[in-house]
Amino acid sequence: MEKLTIATRGSALALWQAEHTKARIAAVAPELAVEFNVITTSGDKILDVPLAKVGGKGLFVKEIEQALLDRAADLAVHSMKDVPAELAPGLELIAVSSREVPWDALCAREPVTVDTLPRGAVVGTSSMRRQCQLLARRPDLKIEMLRGNVPTRIRKLDEKQFDAIVLAAAGLTRLGLADRITQLLPIDLSIPAVAQGVLGFEARAGDAFVIELVRRAIHDAPEARRIAAERAFLLRMGGSCQTPLAAHAVDRDPARPEAGIRIVGMCGMPDGSRILRAELGGTCAGTDEAQLLGVRLAEDLLAQGAGEILAATK
Numbered sequence: 675m676e677k678l679t680i681a682t683r684g685s686a687l688a689l690w691q692a693e694h695t696k697a698r699i700a701a702v703a704p705e706l707a708v709e710f711n712v713i714t715t716s717g718d719k720i721l722d723v724p725l726a727k728v729g730g731k732g733l734f735v736k737e738i739e740q741a742l743l744d745r746a747a748d749l750a751v752h753s754m755k756d757v758p759a760e761l762a763p764g765l766e767l768i769a770v771s772s773r774e775v776p777w778d779a780l781c782a783r784e785p786v787t788v789d790t791l792p793r794g795a796v797v798g799t800s801s802m803r804r805q806c807q808l809l810a811r812r813p814d815l816k817i818e819m820l821r822g823n824v825p826t827r828i829r830k831l832d833e834k835q836f837d838a839i840v841l842a843a844a845g846l847t848r849l850g851l852a853d854r855i856t857q858l859l860p861i862d863l864s865i866p867a868v869a870q871g872v873l874g875f876e877a878r879a880g881d882a883f884v885i886e887l888v889r890r891a892i893h894d895a896p897e898a899r900r901i902a903a904e905r906a907f908l909l910r911m912g913g914s915c916q917t918p919l920a921a922h923a924v925d926r927d928p929a930r931p932e933a934g935i936r937i938v939g940m941c942g943m944p945d946g947s948r949i950l951r952a953e954l955g956g957t958c959a960g961t962d963e964a965q966l967l968g969v970r971l972a973e974d975l976l977a978q979g980a981g982e983i984l985a986a987t988k
Contacts, residue, residue, distance in 0.1 A: 678748050678887075680748070686824065711741055754901065759905055759909040770901050773900075776866045777843050777866060793814050798838070799817060810947075842870055865922050865939070900937075906967075934956050940975075942983065
């Protein structure tokens with residue numbers, strides 16, 4: 675192969691991710707020409723409706739996956755949290771990056787936190803998961819839909835359409851906008867989305883050249899184990915895009931990978947009136963064991979009554 679084509683969305687964050695990937699590939703294969711196929715996805719076009727009502731985050735992935743299947747691209751770079759638990763037939767998740775800051779971030783024009791926002795403050799987010807956890811903490815807040823790319827969302831905050839907005843800290847950091855963060859939301863307030871802060875790399879199944887190249891250039895095997903647990907949790911829960919779900923895995927002892935991982939998960943009602951949480955730890959020699967841990971976490975929540983929430987929100 676003399677040329678590699680990366681499929682990417684056209685937002686500032688997506689292009690940063692594609693450029694970052696290109697640089698990492700160039701470091702291990704400087705002779706390989708890398709170009710971009712910039713694709714406008716359904717998620718980019720539908721901006722006046724909450725994603726949860728029109729198909730969820732998978733709308734940011736569908737057309738990019740089709741480009742891979744049509745051989746209009748060789749590699750797709752995704753925000754891993756946007757990748758559905760089940761991939762299109764014929765495609766494979768071949769690598770994941772190291773994780774940037776995983777937390778949700780509150781951005782406001784004043785140095786406030788979730789707890790110090792004025793009563794009845796208007797907070798913008800497009801995420802049912804964030805809405806659920808914010809309202810559980812502050813039921814007086816008014817949550818309103820916030821769509822668009824990261825700079826657009828910041829602009830809407832500055833235009834005073836919202837008192838505060840909540841975004842992924844990873845995207846703000848990657849775009850040099852970390853100074854807009856007034857609070858990183860701790861995990862006891864907001865468990866992050868599955869795989870938040872991680873880049874995911876998708877290719878055609880069995881494309882040995884691309885798989886070997888990308889794994890050599892950018893793959894983080896320990897992170898892949900943690901992501902496997904989180905995504906297995908999501909798949910087992912099987913909720914619709916209108917069900918607030920979250921999971922986050924970390925190493926139990928970063929100095930001793932053999933100690934395994936700890937994973938915390940959440941399922942809740944969109945209005946924050948009911949939230950179920952569970953936490954598990956276990957040794958995981960590889961991704962298979964990590965997936966089993968994620969499934970066990972989901973089973974714990976289902977035993978607590980998460981099935982009622984899933985049924986109510988579908």
